[in-house]
Every structure is written in C-alpha cells, then in structure tokens.
Amino acid sequence: MVKRTRWKNLGQIFDCNLHRLPPESVGYAQSPQTLIRKDGIRFYFSTRRLDSNNGKFISQVAYVDYLTDPRQPDFNVRPHVSTHEILAPGQLGCYDEHGVFPFHIFKSGPYLYGYISGWSRRSSVSVETGIGISISYNEGETFERLGNGPILSASLHEPFLVGDPFVIRAGNQYHMWYIYGTQWKHFENSLQPERIYKIAHAISTDGVNWNREGKILIPDLLDDECQALPTVVKWGLKYHMFFCFRDAVGFRDDSKKGYRLGHAESNDLIDWNRDDSFLEDFRSGYSWDAEMQCYPHAAILGDRLYLFYNGNQFGRTGFGAAILEE
Amino acid sequence: MSYSWNKLGLVFEPENYPGRPWMNSYAQGPSSLVLEKTIRVYFSCRPLPDSQGRFVSYSSWVELDRKDPTRIVAVANTPILNLGDKGTFDEFGTYPSSVIPYEEGYRAYYGGWTRCESVPFDVAIGLAESKDGRIFQRVGPGPVLGRSASEPFILSGPKIRKFNDQYILFYIAGRRWLIHAGRAEPVYKIRMALSRDGIQWKIFNQDLIPDSLGPDEAQASPDVTYSSGKYHMFFCYRAPIDYRRNKSNTYRIGYAWSTDLETWNRDDAQAGLSPSKNGWDSEMVAYPHIAEIDGDTFLFYLGNLVGKQGFGLAKLKGKL
Numbered sequence: 001m002v003k004r005t006r007w008k009n010l011g012q013i014f015d016c017n018l019h020r021l022p023p024e025s026v027g028y029a030q031s032p033q034t035l036i037r038k039d040g041i042r043f044y045f046s047t048r049r050l051d052s053n054n055g056k057f058i059s060q061v062a063y064v065d066y067l068t069d070p071r072q073p074d075f076n077v078r079p080h081v082s083t084h085e086i087l088a089p090g091q092l093g094c095y096d097e098h099g100v101f102p103f104h105i106f107k108s109g110p111y112l113y114g115y116i117s118g119w120s121r122r123s124s125v126s127v128e129t130g131i132g133i134s135i136s137y138n139e140g141e142t143f144e145r146l147g148n149g150p151i152l153s154a155s156l157h158e159p160f161l162v163g164d165p166f167v168i169r170a171g172n173q174y175h176m177w178y179i180y181g182t183q184w185k186h187f188e189n190s191l192q193p194e195r196i197y198k199i200a201h202a203i204s205t206d207g208v209n210w211n212r213e214g215k216i217l218i219p220d221l222l223d224d225e226c227q228a229l230p231t232v233v234k235w236g237l238k239y240h241m242f243f244c245f246r247d248a249v250g251f252r253d254d255s256k257k258g259y260r261l262g263h264a265e266s267n268d269l270i271d272w273n274r275d276d277s278f279l280e281d282f283r284s285g286y287s288w289d290a291e292m293q294c295y296p297h298a299a300i301l302g303d304r305l306y307l308f309y310n311g312n313q314f315g316r317t318g319f320g321a322a323i324l325e326e
Numbered sequence: 327m328s329y330s331w332n333k334l335g336l337v338f339e340p341e342n343y344p345g346r347p348w349m350n351s352y353a354q355g356p357s358s359l360v361l362e363k364t365i366r367v368y369f370s371c372r373p374l375p376d377s378q379g380r381f382v383s384y385s386s387w388v389e390l391d392r393k394d395p396t397r398i399v400a401v402a403n404t405p406i407l408n409l410g411d412k413g414t415f416d417e418f419g420t421y422p423s424s425v426i427p428y429e430e431g432y433r434a435y436y437g438g439w440t441r442c443e444s445v446p447f448d449v450a451i452g453l454a455e456s457k458d459g460r461i462f463q464r465v466g467p468g469p470v471l472g473r474s475a476s477e478p479f480i481l482s483g484p485k486i487r488k489f490n491d492q493y494i495l496f497y498i499a500g501r502r503w504l505i506h507a508g509r510a511e512p513v514y515k516i517r518m519a520l521s522r523d524g525i526q527w528k529i530f531n532q533d534l535i536p537d538s539l540g541p542d543e544a545q546a547s548p549d550v551t552y553s554s555g556k557y558h559m560f561f562c563y564r565a566p567i568d569y570r571r572n573k574s575n576t577y578r579i580g581y582a583w584s585t586d587l588e589t590w591n592r593d594d595a596q597a598g599l600s601p602s603k604n605g606w607d608s609e610m611v612a613y614p615h616i617a618e619i620d621g622d623t624f625l626f627y628l629g630n631l632v633g634k635q636g637f638g639l640a641k642l643k644g645k646l
Binding site: 091092093094095097098120121122123124125128130132133146147148149150151153154155156157158159160161181184185186193195208 | 411412413414415417418440441442443444445448450453465466467468469470472473474475476477478479500502503505510512525
C-alpha cells in the first residue's frame with residue numbers, strides 16, 4: 001500500500017528539564033500554541049504548580065520564545081521562557097479558578113486574544129470546564145479577561161466539560177472547534193467516574209458570541225472514545241484537523257489506551273472525513289513520546305506544515321515537532 | 327401607600343404530610359399556577375441531610391382551594407423531576423421552579439444545583455416540560471441559561487413571565503463569593519433575560535435593582551406582575567454576612583416599579599410586608615411570589631430559616 005504522507009519528526013524541541021520553567025512550576029509544558037512574531041516564534045503552553053490548600057495541580061499559562069526565522073525555524077537556538085504572570089488566576093468560584101489549560105492564542109487584525117479553557121473542581125466528579133476569552137494590549141506579554149465568566153459553557157445539549165477552543169477566521173466568520181462532555185461514566189475497573197468528550201463546532205461573527213451546531217463532528221474509532229484538542233489548518237485545497245483521542249478508562253497507565261493523534265479533512269469546514277492514515281508515518285523513534293502523543297497544534301511556517309505536540313505523561317517533559325514532507 | 331397586606335399565616339407545612347421522605351422539611355420558592363378549581367403552588371423541599379449534613383432539593387406541588395387559598399386540597403406524591411445525572415448541573419437539587427403554560431402542556435424553569443470544591447455550590451437554570459404539570463421531563467441534560475462572561479456563577483431563582491408576546495426570565499446571577507469566618511458567602515443580583523421561544527435567551531446584562539445595603543447586598547427571588555399601568559417587582563434582599571438568624575441581616579421583602587421593564591424604581595417602603603413579632607415569620611420574610619386570583623392579589627412568601635417550616639400567604643387590601 002502506498003503511504004499517503006511522509007512526516008519528518010524533529011523529536012522533542014522543548015525539554016522542561018533543560019530550561020527553567022516559571023517560578024513554582026513543577027513541570028509540564030502542555031498544549032503548545034504558536035504566535036508568529038517578527039523576530040521568532042513564541043509558544044504559549046500550560047505548566048503546573050501545586051495548590052497550597054491541597055497539593056492538587058493548578059495549570060497556568062507560560063510561554064517560550066525561539067529567536068529564529070519564523071519561515072524557516074531552527075529550534076536548536078536557546079529558548080527564552082517567561083518568568084512573569086501572563087494571566088492572573090481565576091476568581092473564587094469562577095470557571096477557571098483551578099487552572100487554565102489549554103490557552104489558545106488567536107490573532108485577529110491588531111487584536112491578540114487568548115481563549116481560556118478554564119478548570120474548576122467539583123465534588124461528585126473531579127472537574128468542570130468552560131471557555132472564556134482574554135485580550136492582550138501589550139503584544140502578548142499579559143492578558144486581561146473579558147469577564148469573570150465563560151463565553152461558552154454547559155448548555156442544554158452540551159451538559160458539561162466545554163473546553164479546548166481553537167479559532168480560525170474564514171471569510172466573514174469565525175469558526176471554533178472545541179470539545180464538550182457527553183457522559184461521566186462508571187467503569188468496573190475505575191473507582192472514579194471517567195469523562196467522555198467529543199469534538200464540536202461553533203460559528204461567530206465577533207469571536208465572542210457563538211452559535212453552536214450541537215452535533216458531533218468526528219466518528220469514533222474506539223468504544224467510549226474521548227476526543228480532545230482539535231487544531232485546524234488549511235493545507236493545499238483542504239482543511240485538515242488534527243486532534244488526539246484515547247480510551248475512556250485505563251488511559252493513564254496503559255499506552256495502548258492513552259492518547260494518540262487523529263486526523264480528519266474537510267472541503268468546507270462543516271463536513272469532516274476522519275482519516276487517521278494521514279498520520280500513519282508519524283513517529284518519532286525517540287522515547288519521549290513512545291507511550292503517548294497528544295495535544296497537537298498545527299501551524300504553517302514558511303511553506304511547510306508543522307505539527308507540534310506533547311509526548312508521554314500528557315506533556316510532563318515538554319513538547320516536540322514534526323514536519324509534513326509530502 | 328394605597329395598600330396593605332393582610333397576613334393569612336402559614337399555609338403549607340411539609341411535616342404535616344408524612345410518608346414522603348423526599349419532603350421531610352422546607353417548602354421554598356413558592357410559585358403558582360391558577361387551574362380550574364385550584365391553585366397549584368410549586369415549591370422546593372428537602373429530604374433529611376446525608377451523613378455530612380448536606381441537603382439535596384426537590385421541587386413538588388400542593389393544590390389550594392381557588393375560593394379559599396389557605397385550604398389545601400391535594401399534595402403531590404412525588405417530586406416533579408428527578409435529580410440530574412452524574413456531573414450535570416442539577417445533580418444535587420432542583421430549586422426553585424417556575425411553571426408557565428406552553429402549547430398543550432407546561433414548561434418549568436428551575437435552579438439546578440451542583441456541588442463544588444472551593445465554594446459549596448453552583449446553580450444554573452434548567453428547562454423541563456410536562457403534559458399534566460405534575461411530572462416533568464428535561465428538555466436537555468444541560469442548563470437552558472448558564473454561566474456567561476458577565477454572569478460567572480449562581481444563575482438561580484428563575485421566574486418565567488410572558489409580557490407583550492415575549493418571554494421574560496427574571497432571575498439572579500452571582501457577582502462574587504465573600505469569605506467570612508471561614509465560610510464562602512455568595513453575593514447575587516437581580517437580572518433579566520428575553521426570549522421569543524423560551525429556549526434561546528438574550529441576557530439583558532444589567533443589574534435591575536440598585537443596591538440599598540451597599541455593593542455586597544444579596545438580592546433574590548424577583549417576581550413581576552403588571553397592574554394599573556405599571557410593572558411591579560417584589561423581591562427579597564439581605565446583608566452580605568451573618569444573615570441566617572440575625573434579624574438585622576436576614577432577608578426582607580423589597581419592591582420596585584417600572585413602566586418599561588428595563589428601568590426600575592426601588593421603593594422598599596412600598597413592599598409593605600415585615601416580619602411578625604413572633605411565630606413562623608418573626609426572623610425573616612423572603613422569596614415573595616405575587617398571584618392574581620379571581621380579582622384578588624395574594625403574596626406567597628417564606629419565613630424563618632428561608633421556609634424550613636413551610637410557606638405562608640398574605641392578601642392585598644387596596645390596589646397595587
């Protein structure tokens with residue numbers, strides 16, 4: 001069988017162990033998201049600190065700058081990691097009180113927005129999430145929330161776990177791909193209820209008020225499949241979506257059930273054909289992502305399609321990259 | 327003031343109707359529906375708390391004699407709605423409920439309660455439908471009006487009304503959580519949303535009622551009726567902290583009027599209903615609901631401990 005694609009995997013490009021993370025960080029550089037700048041490429045990501053009340057994790061936003069030609073990047077240059085607070089913590093009782101992950105950067109004309117996937121802990125289940133919006137007035141050094149609440153949250157037919165926003169502009173409309181939860185399910189071999197979530201789509205004329213379509217876009221490959229972190233890019237004549245998916249239970253310890261990367265393509269941004277074979281050649285050969293590949297972010301740099309992503313343990317050690325060769 | 331309220335006393339006490347473990351105590355958030363021979367009053371009640379002292383709430387109903395609304399003629403044998411599924415917004419309670427006729431049946435808008443880690447709870451507004459008004463089914467597993475950028479938590483106390491062919495939802499939205507004596511106490515304000523179909527809501531996005539106890543005043547249970555060319559709102563309000571039994575901080579009933587539903591003139595002296603010297607409503611009066619019944623105007627309301635003993639009734643002398 002002829003392979004459709006050939007990927008060149010660059011391996012891990014950012015290693016948390018080699019570079020100092022922001023103060024209080026205990027590791028993790030999750031969900032890298034690019035901002036192309038005049039003098040290089042910036043990746044926003046979520047890193048974790050410990051909640052002093054109970055030792056649980058709280059995700060916070062950081063970035064790393066690579067000073068390199070953004071059209072032909074060299075990720076071997078020494079990166080510069082942010083040390084300041086980019087987004088203040090969420091307020092008591094608000095949707096993002098217990099962390100921001102992922103943080104999606106969207107540039108629209110002169111405006112730089114940060115879409116927040118906010119986490120707050122619950123009692124009967126571990127967490128609830130919602131999508132909020134923030135804006136930067138200083139080229140991404142810091143962001144201010146536009147409201148303490150979310151712009152997209154639980155609704156009549158999307159009952160919980162709305163998160164993982166990814167926004168593009170096409171014509172006069174903004175499109176958002178995101179996820180929502182369909183079920184908190186009990187499994188025999190798990191003490192806690194486990195969440196199941198799917199990729200969905202919304203349309204907006206202003207980037208703030210969104211109309212949801214209320215349908216699942218990507219057909220499942222697994223029973224009780226969880227789909228996360230959609231990222232969409234136009235490449236050639238088609239739109240390509242990359243995402244990650246996993247089993248609903250056993251995914252933390254069993255690499256066969258953990259996150260791997262998925263793909264779908266579309267001509268019109270509405271109907272998607274799932275075709276994971278687009279990634280069949282996608283492997284690094286290194287150990288850092290041998291057990292898990294997750295949280296992809298697609299970007300066109302120069303004239304090449306890059307896919308940035310996290311490896312083992314949900315991005316505990318950093319992130320890597322691959323280039324589509326053909 | 328051209329009117330006054332004649333208190334008719336405590337009307338419904340859940341403890342007088344045993345055999346309903348889901349209705350051990352409380353009859354909160356009364357709202358009424360005028361039927362052919364009866365007034366059906368929806369309210370919310372609680373079973374005994376769990377081993378950690380935590381309550382859930384159910385909504386149910388009682389029917390009163392239309393000719394004498396202090397007389398009970400029927401009490402429901404079940405809640406109108408079960409609790410929500412694992413992880414949903416209404417997993418731990420449906421309180422309060424407001425019911426309106428819709429097509430051949432009814433729609434209920436209700437506060438759905440979940441439990442959180444850093445604060446005790448969150449609330450969002452759900453929608454359920456019914457053919458007979460006695461048992462309801464959810465329209466969807468999530469809320470019909472939930473959190474948004476400017477209303478970040480606690481969307482509760484819905485009252486559904488239809489004025490000029492438009493649905494209007496009066497409700498409260500949380501503003502901030504205060505920490506006092508190690509306890510998180512919510513501040514919430516009266517808000518409004520508009521809809522043509524009752525499902526897609528546009529929030530008005532302004533506080534309707536100016537504060538009288540400072541920026542941390544909590545305002546609850548807005549209910550609006552139209553009479554004599556004006557909209558009349560009765561609501562309740564309390565101090566930010568120490569409001570459960572301290573008589574100077576507990577809920578009081580407030581009043582405001584409007585000609586356009588958008589600009590409200592607060593005039594609490596016109597509310598005209600204060601706590602009694604002793605008895606079931608001696609510590610507070612709260613959660614007012616106005617009902618027009620055969621030319622008379624009634625006020626359903628709660629007393630001490632926000633309706634733990636049940637709800638009571640007052641009848642208007644004069645005209646709003």
